[in-house]
Amino acid sequence: MDLKFLRRAEGNLLFFGFLGLAVIWGVALFVSWAADLGYCSSYTLQHASDPYVLTLIAIGGFVGGRVLGHGRRWIHKEPTPLLQGVRTEPWLQGLLAVVLIVAGGALLYEGFGVGHDLSAPPITSYIRCAAAGQVGLTAIVTAIVFLLLGGWLWHPTDAPSAIWITAVAALAWGALAIALVISTNTSLVAVTPESRGYSHVGFFLVSLVILAFPIVTVVADLRLIQGRDLTVGHYVNGFVAAYPWFALLLGVVVGAMVAHFFLGLVGQVAVIDFVADLFGGG
Amino acid sequence: MQSVITSTGQTRRPKPYHMGRWFLAILAVATIVSQLLLKVSALERVSDVFGLAVILLGGVAALNWLAAKNGWAYIWVLPNWPRPLSPDICVAIGFVVGLGFGIWKWI
Numbered sequence: 001m002d003l004k005f006l007r008r009a010e011g012n013l014l015f016f017g018f019l020g021l022a023v024i025w026g027v028a029l030f031v032s033w034a035a036d037l038g039y040c041s042s043y044t045l046q047h048a049s050d051p052y053v054l055t056l057i058a059i060g061g062f063v064g065g066r067v068l069g070h071g072r073r074w075i076h077k078e079p080t081p082l083l084q085g086v087r088t089e090p091w092l093q094g095l096l097a098v099v100l101i102v103a104g105g106a107l108l109y110e111g112f113g114v115g116h117d118l119s120a121p122p123i124t125s126y127i128r129c130a131a132a133g134q135v136g137l138t139a140i141v142t143a144i145v146f147l148l149l150g151g152w153l154w155h156p157t158d159a160p161s162a163i164w165i166t167a168v169a170a171l172a173w174g175a176l177a178i179a180l181v182i183s184t185n186t187s188l189v190a191v192t193p194e195s196r197g198y199s200h201v202g203f204f205l206v207s208l209v210i211l212a213f214p215i216v217t218v219v220a221d222l223r224l225i226q227g228r229d230l231t232v233g234h235y236v237n238g239f240v241a242a243y244p245w246f247a248l249l250l251g252v253v254v255g256a257m258v259a260h261f262f263l264g265l266v267g268q269v270a271v272i273d274f275v276a277d278l279f280g281g282g
Numbered sequence: 283m284q285s286v287i288t289s290t291g292q293t294r295r296p297k298p299y300h301m302g303r304w305f306l307a308i309l310a311v312a313t314i315v316s317q318l319l320l321k322v323s324a325l326e327r328v329s330d331v332f333g334l335a336v337i338l339l340g341g342v343a344a345l346n347w348l349a350a351k352n353g354w355a356y357i358w359v360l361p362n363w364p365r366p367l368s369p370d371i372c373v374a375i376g377f378v379v380g381l382g383f384g385i386w387k388w389i
Contacts, residue, residue: 062377154373165370237369244372251376252383259384271385 006075011225018218024140025211031134032203040121040129040198045265050135052274054262056177057139058146062254063169065150069233070166073156076225078234080157080241092235095220102209121198126206127261129198141210142262148214149254153247155237 045051072078110123131138156166221232240247263271 059381154370154377157368157370165374169374240369240373244369247369248372248376251373252380255377255380255382256384257380259381263385 003075014218014222021215028207032207033200035203037198039133043132045132046135051262051265054131054142055258057142058258060173061143061146062150063173065147066154066166069151069155072231078230123206126203128265144214148217151233152236153250155233157241
């Protein structure tokens with residue numbers, strides 16, 4: 001297939017993706033600002049399977065980001081960073097620093113907020129409330145964010161194992177998704193979250209920051225491919241290839257985030273029971 | 283700098299980000315200090331997942347900064363045993379471990 005055509009298609013997709021993201025951002029900010037804060041203090045899940053569906057969407061997005069990375073590496077004929085070392089540019093390096101600072105700040109606030117009885121709830125509480133009250137919107141944002149994380153952090157190197165890891169991960173995710181679809185667990189679950197001082201500003205900030213990452217990335221990618229440069233995923237892959245231990249730990253954080261945000265809605269016992277029902281037929 | 287033989291049989295010599303080194307050093311100090319300020323009881327809750335990750339990331343960053351200052355071998359490079367791991371496998375292992383740890387020790 002003509003790679004020039006595919007590159008043009010990629011550019012158009014990124015542009016429309018940017019427009020779509022801007023719309024989703026607007027909707028998310030509006031919903032955040034108009035949110036019923038009282039709902040967050042005690043709510044019932046709309047479907048008992050929602051936390052598991054969101055978890056699978058997150059994992060699927062992470063795997064999907066890697067598959068997308070394979071495609072983009074092929075379209076752009078990107079070289080592997082394993083041999084040429086890390087390449088970067090000042091503006092991209094600055095962007096990476098901003099992203100890491102914001103992510104680091106959020107992580108610190110989260111750790112501090114969960115560990116202390118602050119009046120302001122940690123980020124997790126906002127995300128869980130959104131996951132319970134706005135499942136559709138949360139699912140869309142989750143898919144986007146984890147697609148981005150997978151494309152960034154799990155961008156494929158040229159190692160021979162890369163295709164196999166992707167195939168195994170995609171199969172595992174597919175099997176889990178099918179198992180969930182055929183499961184019949186439909187009972188509602190009442191959740192009693194911590195009652196802290198939720199605020200519209202807090203919701204607004206969480207939505208603002210979470211969706212800012214993909215929008216900035218799409219804009220950066222558009223600029224990069226217009227200048228016939230490598231993609232953002234490739235540059236981050238250079239970081240991952242140079243700092244594999246760091247990448248491993250970031251992987252731990254991302255994986256824990258999935259469990260923390262979504263499965264945490266129903267708690268450990270419910271998750272273990274659900275998994276036992278799913279695979280044990282009980 | 284330490285180099286490894288990758289699974290493709292090629293020698294790899296990763297180069298650390300220049301600016302990133304300073305950023306990571308600052309991150310290391312900030313995170314370790316902030317984590318020390320946390321209550322010990324916080325480690326019994328899910329913040330331990332994040333707290334632990336931040337401590338580890340900060341610790342690795344600090345060690346790398348020291349290595350850069352003193353000309354030691356960088357610890358970013360994976361050990362060449364039992365066989366070289368690709369960064370892909372590292373991220374996959376990290377993700378699964380994080381997910382499992384999140385379910386096990388959670389919240």
